Amino acid sequence: MPILFSRREMIVGSTAFCSVAGFGALGAVRSARAEPVHLIATTGRARLLGDGRPETPIWGYGGVTPGPVIRATQGDELRVRLENRLNVPTTLHWHGIRLDNAMDGVAHLTQQPVAPGASFDYRFRVPDAGTFWYHPHVHGSAEQVERGLAGALIVDEAAPVDVDRDVVLIVKDWRIDEDGQVHEDSLGNLHDAAHAGRLGNVLTFNGEHFERIEARAGERLRLRFVSAANSRIMRFDIEGHDAWLVALDGQPVNPVLIGGEGVVIAPSQRADLIVDLTGTPGSRAAIREVSDEPFAAAELVYDGEERRALREAPPEPLPGNPVPLPEGTPSQELDLVMTGGAMRPLADAIYRDEELDGRTLALQHGMVWAFNGVAGMPEAPLFVARRGAEVAIRMVNDTMWPHAMHLHGHHFVETARNGGAPQPGLRDTVLLNRNEDVTIAFIADNPGRWMLHCHMLEHQHSGMETWFEVGE
Numbered sequence: 001m002p003i004l005f006s007r008r009e010m011i012v013g014s015t016a017f018c019s020v021a022g023f024g025a026l027g028a029v030r031s032a033r034a035e036p037v038h039l040i041a042t043t044g045r046a047r048l049l050g051d052g053r054p055e056t057p058i059w060g061y062g063g064v065t066p067g068p069v070i071r072a073t074q075g076d077e078l079r080v081r082l083e084n085r086l087n088v089p090t091t092l093h094w095h096g097i098r099l100d101n102a103m104d105g106v107a108h109l110t111q112q113p114v115a116p117g118a119s120f121d122y123r124f125r126v127p128d129a130g131t132f133w134y135h136p137h138v139h140g141s142a143e144q145v146e147r148g149l150a151g152a153l154i155v156d157e158a159a160p161v162d163v164d165r166d167v168v169l170i171v172k173d174w175r176i177d178e179d180g181q182v183h184e185d186s187l188g189n190l191h192d193a194a195h196a197g198r199l200g201n202v203l204t205f206n207g208e209h210f211e212r213i214e215a216r217a218g219e220r221l222r223l224r225f226v227s228a229a230n231s232r233i234m235r236f237d238i239e240g241h242d243a244w245l246v247a248l249d250g251q252p253v254n255p256v257l258i259g260g261e262g263v264v265i266a267p268s269q270r271a272d273l274i275v276d277l278t279g280t281p282g283s284r285a286a287i288r289e290v291s292d293e294p295f296a297a298a299e300l301v302y303d304g305e306e307r308r309a310l311r312e313a314p315p316e317p318l319p320g321n322p323v324p325l326p327e328g329t330p331s332q333e334l335d336l337v338m339t340g341g342a343m344r345p346l347a348d349a350i351y352r353d354e355e356l357d358g359r360t361l362a363l364q365h366g367m368v369w370a371f372n373g374v375a376g377m378p379e380a381p382l383f384v385a386r387r388g389a390e391v392a393i394r395m396v397n398d399t400m401w402p403h404a405m406h407l408h409g410h411h412f413v414e415t416a417r418n419g420g421a422p423q424p425g426l427r428d429t430v431l432l433n434r435n436e437d438v439t440i441a442f443i444a445d446n447p448g449r450w451m452l453h454c455h456m457l458e459h460q461h462s463g464m465e466t467w468f469e470v471g472e
């Protein structure tokens with residue numbers, strides 16, 4: 001493993017390159033009932049290291065990373081044709097959308113993988129307004145996402161929200177070597193999988209080495225953060241600006257000012273912020289990743305125009321989505337105990353119906369984690385829910401590592417969290433730190449076969465995945 005760019009070097013480097021490509025660089029397509037979107041998964045090149053540095057060969061939709069922002073309006077039917085021009089099978093998963101099971105894009109569970117040269121037509125209704133995203137969901141999606149296959153799916157509220165502009169920010173770390181190549185020797189690395197997952201050494205916003213966001217003094221912006229990181233947990237703040245958190249994982253929360261803590265975004269999570277541009281014309285403000293030493297990752301660039309009047313009132317809550325809410329009286333309850341990983345490795349677990357010792361699991365099958373003593377996707381579902389049942393799952397993180405647990409086809413609430421109050425709002429992904437246990441509850445109203453897995457993709461592929469079924 002060569003020595004890669006440190007976070008510090010990245011800061012120094014970023015000020016040296018004055019690309020203005022950030023302005024509106026992100027392509028967008030609007031899909032209405034009549035207009036299918038055509039996404040071609042193929043190879044391309046991107047300037048992830050900035051101007052004057054080597055380009056990176058990537059995989060992307062349309063050969064760019066991230067892929068186009070797909071926009072629809074709440075209630076629309078979306079039609080997307082995926083065409084696979086890669087030399088590996090792929091699919092499209094619509095993360096966070098409560099859609100028809102057949103359109104969920106999970107290879108071998110809801111559809112056959114789309115072979116090289118083949119296509120697949122996705123067609124589904126989007127019931128919730130909010131910030132969502134799409135990515136492949138196959139064995140090997142860790143590599144596919146790492147190489148750049150990801151894009152945002154934005155579902156607009158039926159009535160416009162009171163902001164001047166809406167900015168999508170797809171954040172992602174990459175592991176890139178000095179000549180700009182995705183670091184291939186460490187793809188699928190079991191050491192990473194048993195620790196925090198694949199952590200990158202380069203951070204991009206919308207595929208830009210340093211994203212510059214146009215700002216006009218007095219505006220109110222909606223910033224939609226989407227994490228397409230394989231495994232890194234990030235935390236963001238905006239220098240000198242207050243921001244209200246208004247939605248998590250696409251679902252509205254009561255607006256709350258984020259303080260110095262910033263907003264934490266685990267892999268696959270989204271956070272919508274509303275920020276009033278209180279800076280002066282001509283000034284700049286860094287958007288920083290502050291999980292470690294603050295790192296300027298992007299910035300607001302104010303133009304020279306006179307300030308317009310700031311809005312006086314704080315933002316209204318976003319309109320709610322039609323998600324059925326648990327009432328606190330689950331009719332089905334279960335535990336999901338997460339074990340394994342470095343520093344508390346598996347002694348043994350069941351893998352494909354066979355009980356194996358930890359060493360065999362790791363060395364022969366690349367399995368280092370288990371849910372309830374089972375490593376990898378089981379033949380049988382973790383549970384079968386009656387349609388409409390309220391299900392509570394107590395997830396116990398009995399490992400030394402954080403995990404971002406994602407539930408397909410539904411959104412859930414937290415009903416209990418050891419060592420603290422449950423976090424508010426509906427979510428599709430929940431972060432559990434080591435030794436945390438969190439109970440989630442949801443109404444199993446969406447029939448079909450749905451996955452439940454860690455969205456640290458290296459953890460998922462090395463054991464942390466299961467599925468459940470909701471009856472017709």
Ligand code: C2O
Binds near residue numbers: 137408451
């Ligand atoms: Cu973002 Cu199972 O997926």
Ligand code: CU
Binds near residue numbers: 402404454455459
């Ligand atoms: Cu994990």
